[in-house]
Amino acid sequence: MLIFYYSFGGGSCRLIRSSIAGVLLLLAQLSQAATWDVTSYGAIPDCTQFWVTTTANSATVVTTNLLGSGAVGKVMEIFGGGPLGVYTGQSSMPTNRQDLVATITAVNGYNVTISSVANVSSNLLCTFGTNNGPVIQAVINMASNGDTIEIPAGNYLCLPTNVLDTNYVMINYADSRAAFTLSQGGITIQGAGTNATILTGCGAWHMYGTANAARGFIMWLQGPVINDGPVVIDGITFDGGVAHGRTGYDYWPIVTTDGDGWDTTHHAIGETGSAPLFQNLNIQNCRFQHWRGEILIGVVPLTDGFNTISNCAFCDGEASALNFSFSHKIDSCYFDTLKTAMEFYEGYTTHPCFFQNSFITNIAGITGGGIGIVLGGPNAGQTIPTYTVSNNVISSENAGLFLDPIQNLNVLNNKFYNSGIGVFFGVAGYQGTTNTQNVLVQGNAFTNVYIGFSFYGGATRERVTGIQVISNVMQFPGEQSQFANGGGWSTNVVFSNNVAAGVSFSLYGANHAGQWFKDDLSNLFPFFNTTGTNGGRNILTYEYGMRQQVSPSAPGVLFAIDDSQPYMIPPGAEMVVENQNYGNYSATLYASDSVAVSPVSMTNGETVTFYWTGAIWTTNTNPVIQVTPGSLPYGSILNTASITNSFTLQNVGIGTLSGTASVSAPFSILSGGSYNLAPSQSQAVQVVFTPGTAGSYSQSVNLTGGGATNVTVSGSATNASAKIQESPGSISLGTIANGASVTNSITVQNVGGGTLSGVASVAAPFSILSGGTYNLAANQSQMVMVVFNPGTAGNFSKSVTLTGGGGASAIVSGSATNSPVIQITPPNIIFGSIVAGTSVSISVTVQNIGSGTLSGAVTAAAPFNILSGGTYSLGANQSQTVRLDFNPSAVGSYNQNVTFTGGGGATITLLGTATEDPLTPPTQLKVTAITTN
Numbered sequence: 055m056l057i058f059y060y061s062f063g064g065g066s067c068r069l070i071r072s073s074i075a076g077v078l079l080l081l082a083q084l085s086q087a088a089t090w091d092v093t094s095y096g097a098i099p100d101c102t103q104f105w106v107t108t109t110a111n112s113a114t115v116v117t118t119n120l121l122g123s124g125a126v127g128k129v130m131e132i133f134g135g136g137p138l139g140v141y142t143g144q145s146s147m148p149t150n151r152q153d154l155v156a157t158i159t160a161v162n163g164y165n166v167t168i169s170s171v172a173n174v175s176s177n178l179l180c181t182f183g184t185n186n187g188p189v190i191q192a193v194i195n196m197a198s199n200g201d202t203i204e205i206p207a208g209n210y211l212c213l214p215t216n217v218l219d220t221n222y223v224m225i226n227y228a229d230s231r232a233a234f235t236l237s238q239g240g241i242t243i244q245g246a247g248t249n250a251t252i253l254t255g256c257g258a259w260h261m262y263g264t265a266n267a268a269r270g271f272i273m274w275l276q277g278p279v280i281n282d283g284p285v286v287i288d289g290i291t292f293d294g295g296v297a298h299g300r301t302g303y304d305y306w307p308i309v310t311t312d313g314d315g316w317d318t319t320h321h322a323i324g325e326t327g328s329a330p331l332f333q334n335l336n337i338q339n340c341r342f343q344h345w346r347g348e349i350l351i352g353v354v355p356l357t358d359g360f361n362t363i364s365n366c367a368f369c370d371g372e373a374s375a376l377n378f379s380f381s382h383k384i385d386s387c388y389f390d391t392l393k394t395a396m397e398f399y400e401g402y403t404t405h406p407c408f409f410q411n412s413f414i415t416n417i418a419g420i421t422g423g424g425i426g427i428v429l430g431g432p433n434a435g436q437t438i439p440t441y442t443v444s445n446n447v448i449s450s451e452n453a454g455l456f457l458d459p460i461q462n463l464n465v466l467n468n469k470f471y472n473s474g475i476g477v478f479f480g481v482a483g484y485q486g487t488t489n490t491q492n493v494l495v496q497g498n499a500f501t502n503v504y505i506g507f508s509f510y511g512g513a514t515r516e517r518v519t520g521i522q523v524i525s526n527v528m529q530f531p532g533e534q535s536q537f538a539n540g541g542g543w544s545t546n547v548v549f550s551n552n553v554a555a556g557v558s559f560s561l562y563g564a565n566h567a568g569q570w571f572k573d574d575l576s577n578l579f580p581f582f583n584t585t586g587t588n589g590g591r592n593i594l595t596y597e598y599g600m601r602q603q604v605s606p607s608a609p610g611v612l613f614a615i616d617d618s619q620p621y622m623i624p625p626g627a628e629m630v631v632e633n634q635n636y637g638n639y640s641a642t643l644y645a646s647d648s649v650a651v652s653p654v655s656m657t658n659g660e661t662v663t664f665y666w667t668g669a670i671w672t673t674n675t676n677p678v679i680q681v682t683p684g685s686l687p688y689g690s691i692l693n694t695a696s697i698t699n700s701f702t703l704q705n706v707g708i709g710t711l712s713g714t715a716s717v718s719a720p721f722s723i724l725s726g727g728s729y730n731l732a733p734s735q736s737q738a739v740q741v742v743f744t745p746g747t748a749g750s751y752s753q754s755v756n757l758t759g760g761g762a763t764n765v766t767v768s769g770s771a772t773n774a775s776a777k778i779q780e781s782p783g784s785i786s787l788g789t790i791a792n793g794a795s796v797t798n799s800i801t802v803q804n805v806g807g808g809t810l811s812g813v814a815s816v817a818a819p820f821s822i823l824s825g826g827t828y829n830l831a832a833n834q835s836q837m838v839m840v841v842f843n844p845g846t847a848g849n850f851s852k853s854v855t856l857t858g859g860g861g862a863s864a865i866v867s868g869s870a871t872n873s874p875v876i877q878i879t880p881p882n883i884i885f886g887s888i889v890a891g892t893s894v895s896i897s898v899t900v901q902n903i904g905s906g907t908l909s910g911a912v913t914a915a916a917p918f919n920i921l922s923g924g925t926y927s928l929g930a931n932q933s934q935t936v937r938l939d940f941n942p943s944a945v946g947s948y949n950q951n952v953t954f955t956g957g958g959g960a961t962i963t964l965l966g967t968a969t970e971d972p973l974t975p976p977t978q979l980k981v982t983a984i985t986t987n
Contacts, residue, residue, distance in 0.1 A: 087200040090193045092210075097190060099208020100128075101183035101254045108135050108172035114165055115172065117180070121161050128158050129213060130168055131181040131258035131295070137173045139261075139311040150312035152267070153258030155217050170220075181257060181295060183211030185218075187233030199240030199281040205290065207250035214270035217256050224266035227307035230319035232271035239332060240283030245290035248341040248367075255322065257295025257344070259313040267308045268319035269295070269346065275335065277327035277354070284334040292322040294345035299370035301346075304393050304423060306373070308346070316373045316393075317346035325352025325378060331359035341367045348377040348397075355379075358404045363387060368395070379431070381405035381439070389414040393423035395450075398441075399431035400460070406439045410446065417450035424451030426473075430458040434488040438462050447471070453478040454503075459490035459511075459518070467497040476503045476528075479518045479544070480510040491520040500528040504535050506554070509566075510542035517568065518544035525551045534558050537579065540566035546624070548572040554579050563597035572624040573600040581632065586611035586641065593647060594631065596623050596666075602631045604656070606639040614647035615664060615671050625734045627666040633658050645671040667706040668734030677731075678707030679760030688743045688769030694807045694832050695774075696744040698724060701765050703757060704736035711735075713759025720745045721753050721767050729759075745771030774807020774832065778859030787842040787868035791875065791905040791930055795843040800864045802828055802856055803835035810834075812858025819844040820852050820866050828858075844870035874928075875904030876957030885940040885966035893941035898962065900926055900954055901933035908932075910956025917942040918950055918964050926956075942968035 093099070107116040115132070136152035156168035190212065193203055214231035216222045224230075233255070236243075245251030255272045262268055272292055275285070303309060306316035322342050325331060331354060342349045349368055352359075361382040368375035368387065374394035376384070381403045389395040395414045400407070409427060418424045426448040432438045444466040448454040453475040455465065470476040476498070479490055490511065500506045506528045511518035521544070528537050537554040539562040540547075549571055554560050560579030563570045573579070573596075581603035586592035591614040594602045604613050615629065633641045633656040641656045645664055654662055654673065664671040667678065686699045703726075705711035711731040715723050726739035741755060752768040781801045790796050802825075804810035810830040814822055823839035830836060840854060851867040879899045888894055900923075902908035908928040914920055923936035942948060947967045954960045 087202065088197070089202045089204055090197055091204045091206065092186070092190055092193050093206055095189055095193050097186045097193075097205070097210060098184040099186075099206070099210045101181065101209040101211040101252070103179060103181050105177055106130070106132060106166075106180045107177050108132060108174060110173060110175045111171050113159075113168050113171045115168060115180075117164050117166055119182075120164060121158070121166060121182075123161055125158050125161050125166070125182075128183060129155065129185050129211060129218070130158060130166070131155050131256065132172065133179050133181075133258060134176065135172045135174060135178050136260060139309075139313065152260050152313065155213075155256070155258045155260060157218060169218075181211070181254070183209070183254070185213045185233075186210040187212045187214065191234040194234060194236055194241070197241055199238070199283050201240070202242040202244050205243065205245050205251050205253070207246040209252040209254055212253050212272050213256045216262070217258070217260065217268075217270055223263040224268055227266050228318040229266065230268050230270050230321075232274035232324065234272075235274040235276050236285065237276045237278070237327070238280045239285055239334070240281050242286040242288065243290070244286075244288050245340075247289045248291045248339065251289060252291045252293055254293045255295045255320070257297075259308065259317070261310065267310050267313065267317075269317055270319055271321050271324050273323045275323065275325045275332055275352070277325075277329055277331040277357070279330050279332050282330060282333055284336060285332055286336045286338065287323075287340060288336075289339050291341040291343065292349075293343055294320060294322070296344050296346060299344045299346060299372050300391055301372060304372050304419065315346070320345055320347040321351045322349045323351075325359065325361075325380065326354065328354070329357040331357055331380065333360050335359065335361045337361070337363045337366060339365050341369070342371075342375070343367075343369045345370075346372040348373045349375045350378065352378040352380060353399060354402070356402055358402050360405055368392065374428075379403070382407050384409045385411055387412040389417070389426075391416045393417070393419050394425050395427055395448075397428040400429065400438060400441060401431035401433050401436065403439055407441045408444070410442065410444045413447045415447075415449045419452060424453070425456045425478075426450040426454045428456045428458070429460045429463065430456075432459065432461045432488050436488070440464060442466065443468060449473065456480065457490055457493070459488065460493065461488070461491055463493045465493070465495040465498060468499075470498065470500045470503050472501075473503045475505045475508045476500045477506070478508045478510070479521070480508070480542070489517040489519055491518075493521045494524070495522070495526060496524040498526045500526065500530070503528065503530060505539055506536070507538040509538070509540040509544040509547060511544045511568070518542070519546050521547040523547070523549045523552060527553045527555075528557060529555045530557055536560075536562045538571060539563065540571065542566075543568040545569035546572070549577055550574050551576045552578070559598065560601070561597075561599035566597060566622070568622075569624055570597050570622050571599070572627065574628070575600075575630070584613065586613055591644065591647060594629070594643075596627055596629060600627065600629050602629055604631060604633050604641045604643065605635040606633070606641045607635070607637070609639055610642070611639065612642050612644070612653075614644040617646050617671060618648050620669060623666050625666070625668060629664045629666070629671065630661060631656070631664065632661040645673070665708045665733075667708065668704070669706045672707065675708045677705050677709045677711035677733075677760040679711055679713070679757060679763050680704045680706045681757065681763055681765050683765075685766040685768070686741065688767065690770045690772060691743070691745065692774040692807055693745050693748045693771040696742055697769070698740055698742050699767075700726075700738045700740045701755075702736050702738050703729065703731075705731040705733055705760060707760060708733055711760040713757060713762075715739050715755055715757050717741060717755040717767065718753045720751055721755075723755075741767055743767070743769045745769070747771065748773045776804050776808045776810035776830075776832075776859040777806030778810055778812065778856060778862045779803045779805045780856055780862045780864050782864070784865035784867070785840070787840075787866065789869040789871060789875075790842070790844070791903065792844050792847050792870040792872060793905065793930070794870075794903070795841055796868070797823060797839055797841050798866070799825075799837045799839050800854060801835050801837055802830070802862075804830040804832055804859060806859060807832045810859040812856060812861075814838045814854055814856050816840060816854040816866065817852045819850055819870075820854075820868075822854075840866050842866070842868040844868070846870065847872045872905050874902045874906045874908035874930075874957040876908055876910070876954060876960045877901045877903045878954055878960045878962050880962075882963045883938060883965070885964070887967040887969055888940070888942070889971050890942050890945050890968040893939055894966075895921055895937055895939040897935050897937050899933050899935055900928070902928040902930055902957060904957060905930045908957040910954055910959075912936055912952060912954045914938065914952050914964070915950060917948055917966070917968075918952070938964065940964070940966045942966065944968065945970055
């Protein structure tokens with residue numbers, strides 16, 4: 055972009071210009087993408103390991119590798135060369151030593167002097183090399199949008215500067231630093247391939263303060279991001295610098311007695327800072343290995359970015375490979391020997407996310423974990439984009455997917471192996487403020503998975519609802535295995551077209567709450583067997599699915615279907631019951647264990663299908679109408695009134711219940727007179743009672759369809775008598791001059807029946823002007839006008855008497871005075887907007903609304919003034935015009951209160967605005983900049 059500055063003024067023109075050709079040439083050079091080779095700026099890929107011999111309390115170590123003078127200033131990480139670990143509340147006292155991180159200060163053959171003394175005499179493993187963090191940071195600072203930072207083949211040691219700071223104190227167990235930081239987009243960091251370019255982080259652990267230990271990051275991606283173009287990290291191995299990422303203890307924070315455990319400071323790449331974050335981050339063809347903390351981490355509240363991670367490997371980690379809250383696409387990646395492949399908090403996402411075509415294996419937890427993918431975090435009232443997990447292979451010790459909670463999730467065509475649970479809907483590790491809902495699980499295969507699906511929703515906000523489980527296949531020839539189980543609250547969980555081979559239970563809901571799973575005939579599930587014995591009814595329950603098998607062990611064995619918890623049975627449920635036994639015994643089966651029903655006799659080999667109506671199990675496939683309540687009493691009302699009541703009808707059968715409701719006068723159907731109800735659906739029918747004449751009434755509301763039925767409606771009516779009601783109950787006619795008059799009104803209404811007849815009367819100085827007699831039918835009303843006409847000064851209060859309908863009264867009051875009373879009309883003046891230097895005038899009226907003589911004057915200050923009528927002397931009811939003028943000399947807004955004297959005084963407000971003349975020509979034109987591309 056080339057910018058020229060022009061200035062126009064006073065009719066003259068100047069052009070300020072530089073050498074256009076020179077500037078264009080410079081811009082052309084700068085616009086070309088640059089490649090920055092870090093080795094050209096001092097990066098040295100000399101990271102290696104060898105053994106050293108240390109002496110306690112000595113800064114001299116003996117190396118197995120001969121180092122030259124060029125090693126001065128380089129770093130040595132001597133593992134186990136520091137002081138003993140620190141006891142900070144863990145279960146054991148220190149047994150292992152901290153690691154030692156120091157710089158080389160002198161070299162004499164194999165004898166090397168370092169910046170810190172060793173704390174032990176021993177032969178120890180050492181990581182040696184140049185700390186390349188500052189050099190790579192300097193190159194990043196020089197690069198700009200579109201540039202490539204090239205890291206040639208070799209092993210580069212990259213340490214955070216704080217690990218060499220002897221005065222550094224951690225503020226908490228997660229406080230850490232990075233070897234280098236990127237805060238601008240449009241940069242590519244290019245390695246020579248994962249077998250060639252290696253960035254090795256700090257593997258040495260050390261206490262920084264009295265309670266916390268750290269290792270550090272290799273790289274931070276830190277917001278706010280500038281020049282937010284695509285960022286690419288390609289062809290690099292990120293090595294944590296430890297021999298083994300997985301240890302015998304994988305809980306956090308790091309164990310300060312021996313350095314083992316989940317190190318909350320040890321990460322390859324961290325995304326942090328404030329918005330905006332990187333919106334187009336691409337990590338591809340990289341390998342991450344030997345890390346004690348989350349390998350890629352970034353949880354920034356209320357802020358979203360987008361990460362694409364493709365063709366990468368994550369191996370040998372103490373914690374999860376990925377733990378972030380940003381929208382993302384994970385594609386064709388490999389996860390091996392980790393506690394968890396990914397933890398994702400979806401509460402801040404704004405884009406659809408994907409985890410696809412990836413391989414997850416050897417996922418195990420020593421102190422929990424062992425979960426392939428953890429998804430959770432939606433918040434109440436939030437619109438959550440879709441998340442799709444598809445075409446992955448997942449082998450994890452405890453669960454393949456852990457959802458706690460999740461919304462708008464698709465789990466498609468994955469293969470789950472060797473897990474305790476395939477897909478776990480649960481609340482452990484719960485994050486978020488809403489329920490799990492709108493999840494589709496389709497086309498997945500579960501092999502050697504003990505429980506395919508587990509539902510452990512919470513009792514309130516963590517509930518599980520709206521889950522579709524379609525066309526999945528499970529094979530587990532093990533005892534007590536289950537295709538799905540429920541131990542928490544869930545509802546509307548539907549299974550269809552699934553196959554379960556070798557499992558002990560297809561659906562297991564013995565500890566379920568909310569609603570049992572919806573099963574249907576499309577599922578290829580085994581029957582749940584109930585072996586019956588004499589001595590009572592043997593209970594079948596839908597909590598084990600729709601396929602039930604009874605096996606009577608003797609003649610006369612009784613069975614019954616449990617309906618004691620109807621809210622647990624999903625609408626439209628069916629139960630297929632077959633009798634299979636070796637003794638060729640018949641079975642007696644009751645469709646209810648809570649109400650009396652006739653039993654069904656089943657011969658050996660016979661199958662009977664029962665249908666849930668919402669209230670009972672039945673073999674009837676027709677709709678059945680049911681009404682609640684069976685009668686509606688309306689009580690007694692006035693013959694002129696009406697009242698509405700309702701009953702509910704429900705289809706407690708199968709199929710669609712269609713019909714109409716009808717009733718004879720004086721009852722009528724207000725709403726719900728026709729219906730088309732699916733099984734278990736219900737509808738309210740409203741019936742109005744409008745008697746018209748006195749008497750007792752009883753009719754039947756006839757309901758057709760579903761076997762038909764009726765509801766009895768009854769009520770009585772009495773003749774209504776007139777009843778008077780006045781409004782308002784009192785009125786004030788204010789203060790007037792004696793000899794004047796004022797009028798107000800009262801409304802009379804018949805709020806009863808019949809005819810309200812009567813008269814209105816009041817004593818002086820009040821009188822009835824109109825409406826003094828009335829004849830009102832039910833609900834009719836009439837105004838009674840009352841006049842206040844005092845002849846002397848004083849305060850007056852009287853009662854207006856209203857006869858008929860039980861009688862009523864209203865208080866009227868007022869005052870009279872002999873003094874003058876001033877009144878100004880209108881009370882405020884708005885002159886509007888005029889051009890400064892011009893004027894406008896408006897009139898007001900001053901009136902004596904009292905008695906005697908009103909004498910006074912009015913004055914105004916500039917820019918307002920009185921043109922005429924500024925003094926007055928007015929008898930009773932006399933008035934005079936006052937002319938006011940607005941004559942502003944300068945631009946501005948004006949507001950002034952003007953007072954009229956006499957008769958108690960009065961004040962009005964004058965408002966006006968003065969503007970410039972819109973036709974005044976401009977004196978100067980200035981253009982500050984012209985931009986050309």
